[in-house]
Amino acid sequence: MRASKFKTALIGFLVLAGCNKEPTATNEAEAKPANASVWLDNATATADGGFRIGNPNAKVKVVEYASLTCSHCGEFAEKGVPLLKAKYIANGSVSLEVRNFVRDPIDVVSALLSRCGGAKPYFKLTEQMFTNQAAMFEKAQKMSQAEQQSLGGLPPAQQFQKLAELTGLTAFVAQRGIPAAKANACLASKPELDRLVAMRNRAINEYQLSGTPMFLINGKRIDDVASWDLLEPKIKAAL
Numbered sequence: 706m707r708a709s710k711f712k713t714a715l716i717g718f719l720v721l722a723g724c725n726k727e728p729t730a731t732n733e734a735e736a737k738p739a740n741a742s743v744w745l746d747n748a749t750a751t752a753d754g755g756f757r758i759g760n761p762n763a764k765v766k767v768v769e770y771a772s773l774t775c776s777h778c779g780e781f782a783e784k785g786v787p788l789l790k791a792k793y794i795a796n797g798s799v800s801l802e803v804r805n806f807v808r809d810p811i812d813v814v815s816a817l818l819s820r821c822g823g824a825k826p827y828f829k830l831t832e833q834m835f836t837n838q839a840a841m842f843e844k845a846q847k848m849s850q851a852e853q854q855s856l857g858g859l860p861p862a863q864q865f866q867k868l869a870e871l872t873g874l875t876a877f878v879a880q881r882g883i884p885a886a887k888a889n890a891c892l893a894s895k896p897e898l899d900r901l902v903a904m905r906n907r908a909i910n911e912y913q914l915s916g917t918p919m920f921l922i923n924g925k926r927i928d929d930v931a932s933w934d935l936l937e938p939k940i941k942a943a944l
Contacts, residue, residue: 720753742795748824751802754904756820756827758790759800765943767799767936768921770806770908771831773815774842775917777931785933786832789940798944803831804904806917811845814869814892816901821891830881837877844873862893870889 713727744759751757755768767789771778786801793799805816819831834841846872856864856871866889869875878888891897908914920927920936922943930936 718931721798742797744797744800745790745795747761750824750827752802753802753907754827754900755802755804756824757800757802758828759794760797762799763794763798763800765793765799765940766802766921766923767940768802768804768918768924770804770904770912770914770917770921772806772808772812772917773819773831773834774812774838776807776838777840778918781918781932782832782835785936788933788937793940799940803828804908805901806902806908806914807905810868811841811872813898813901814865814872814874817891817894817897818874818883818888820870820897821878821883821888826882830878833881834877841872841874841877844871861898865892893910 747760748758749761754867759822769778769781771781785905788921789799789801792799805812805820807813815834819827819834822830852871856867859867865877869888869892875888879885883891908919912919912921918931920930920939922939927936927939929940
């Protein structure tokens with residue numbers, strides 16, 4: 706998919722097609738490690754375009770394909786990731802790699818900005834963006850017809866920059882250590898956009914992704930899993 710494919714009208718951006726159905730709720734209490742682990746601070750970029758946290762030689766390697774405009778991915782970030790970190794990543798038995806699966810222009814903008822600071826701040830910024838979903842959607846819904854039409858006439862890089870401004874994402878990341886000039890440079894980065902497109906294409910062509918979040922365990926797609934209470938038994942079995 707080329708960058709031009711993302712130059713679509715803004716109407717319908719907030720239809721979250723591609724998210725999995727509502728995941729099974731979990732009432733498991735959030736757990737925290739007794740002591741800080743070096744693995745929780747070990748974040749690196751991967752050859753596949755994602756970012757990994759944890760022991761690179763962990764017995765179980767979990768990959769999540771996630772969309773920043775998917776509410777169910779946001780739910781997993783809130784309920785699943787803290788438990789995954791505390792119970793498995795902290796002790797070095799499991800690593801987590803997140804690969805962005807972009808579905809719409811707002812998702813592209815969010816992904817480019819979340820990746821702007823590199824591996825170390827990526828996970829925290831991604832979690833914060835999920836928390837900011839509702840505010841981002843509200844700003845997008847308030848865009849006037851004139852603003853939407855003006856976006857369509859801009860080159861891709863300028864379109865992404867303007868969209869980030871209108872959805873409040875430029876200000877959001879500025880408050881988290883990414884000034885506007887750096888954010889705009891990331892939004893204009895063709896290599897980064899190409900990396901997002903490559904991850905998307907691989908997810909579709911190699912793993913037949915049909916909804917997000919989608920998980921791999923040790924390179925194998927795990928079907929019908931979109932929540933922590935369904936993912937954890939798969940991790941335990943792999944361990």
